[in-house]
Amino acid sequence: MTDRLFIAYMAAFEAATRHVGNCPACRDNLPCKAGDPLHARFLRLQQVWTARSNVSGKHRRDSTP
Secondary structure (H helix, E strand, O other): OOOHHHHHHHHHHHHHHHHHHHOHHHHOOOOOOOHHHHHHHHHHHHHHHHHHHHHHOOOOOOOOO
């Protein structure tokens, strides 16, 4: 089964990372009209993914197989 949230989260990570690689402003943590929305989307999806994973018990560092 495809996890659409995870795919969106990873796509947002890729887009933000690719942008930072080509944007001096983002590399210097300066405001960027193109990069700010990319980073905001990544952070939002990361928070949702982390919250969902913590609730379901998946991907916890302290869990043992």
